[in-house]
Amino acid sequence: xxxxxxxxxxxxxxxxxxxxxxxxxxxxxxxxxxxxxxxxxxxxxxxxxxxxxxxxxxxxxxxxxxxxxxxxxxxxxxxxxxxxxxxxxxxxxxxxxxxxxxxxxxxxxxxxxxxxxxxxxxxxxxxxxxxxxxxxxxxxxxxxxxxxxxxxxxxxxxxxxxxxxxxxxxxxxxxxxxxxxxxxxxxxxxxxxxxxxxxxxxxxxxxxxxxxxxxxxxxxxxxxxxxxxxxxxxxxxxxxxxxxxxxxxxxxxxxxxxxxxxxxxxxxxxxxxxxxxxxxxxxxxxxxxxxxxxxxxxxxxxxxxxxxxxxxxxxxxxxxxxxxxxxxx
Numbered sequence: 001x002x003x004x005x006x007x008x009x010x011x012x013x014x015x016x017x018x019x020x021x022x023x024x025x026x027x028x029x030x031x032x033x034x035x036x037x038x039x040x041x042x043x044x045x046x047x048x049x050x051x052x053x054x055x056x057x058x059x060x061x062x063x064x065x066x067x068x069x070x071x072x073x074x075x076x077x078x079x080x081x082x083x084x085x086x087x088x089x090x091x092x093x094x095x096x097x098x099x100x101x102x103x104x105x106x107x108x109x110x111x112x113x114x115x116x117x118x119x120x121x122x123x124x125x126x127x128x129x130x131x132x133x134x135x136x137x138x139x140x141x142x143x144x145x146x147x148x149x150x151x152x153x154x155x156x157x158x159x160x161x162x163x164x165x166x167x168x169x170x171x172x173x174x175x176x177x178x179x180x181x182x183x184x185x186x187x188x189x190x191x192x193x194x195x196x197x198x199x200x201x202x203x204x205x206x207x208x209x210x211x212x213x214x215x216x217x218x219x220x221x222x223x224x225x226x227x228x229x230x231x232x233x234x235x236x237x238x239x240x241x242x243x244x245x246x247x248x249x250x251x252x253x254x255x256x257x258x259x260x261x262x263x264x265x266x267x268x269x270x271x272x273x274x275x276x277x278x279x280x281x282x283x284x285x286x287x288x289x290x291x292x293x294x295x296x297x298x299x300x301x302x303x304x305x306x307x308x309x310x311x312x313x314x315x316x317x318x319x320x321x322x323x324x325x326x327x328x329x
Contacts, residue, residue: 014303015311061308063091066114069121082122090126097133151312224260
């Protein structure tokens, strides 16, 4: 069980997480065959991430990919994250954004294998999950509940998913089969209609808490740090203003934001030249970390920031937590 600290008086709740996507995972999604050698930047990026979080006195959720945990060369970096007190979540075994196409048996194997490797590398058995590319399905929720997960955090209630997918298709090298598998990457337009606030999925006589990745109330455009970093590539002042307005709008509408980080928020184009196709990779790591520092300062000023696991445990006790019923057929 997640240990819940006392809630700060006068501050609404929020949560912070990091999807520890590695270089190979991005190259795989991009259609670059180099990914099969599993190039990694974990040894470089983890020592940048941990001091920033420590400076802001933050303990967050880090969603780890099982394949990284399976490689002994990554164990030291992953152990450092766990030793610092951060919650470890499951980000799938192979970081395939088409998990919604997997059968129930395939998902069982995917989760079990990832759990085994992650527990060996970090000492923690994950009880929270986020699908790569926000991949989600009733079958996945069913398997998560059966395996004892406390929450899912795969929902991105945004209309911008198809635009992001189009960018990937335009910049990547994909054959017809790969395009078919990626046709739900980042979700569909209808995902923008999903709830922004935490809720409970109800199905098969059971339930599972969902902590959505928060998007801008009303407009439903992303406010996670990678999107803010994209804006910073044009203007740091614009990025700062956008994030500030987004957070204050969340407070106005009673939305408890769950904010998402990625490793590329701490890495510049000079660090990983093969990923220069990503937006904002024209920035240096120093410029990016300065943006992250600013955003975390604003987030902690306005909200009581917890791990996603703590966030989920707190909202699960609420009698008025909304329920979304799913047809199990």
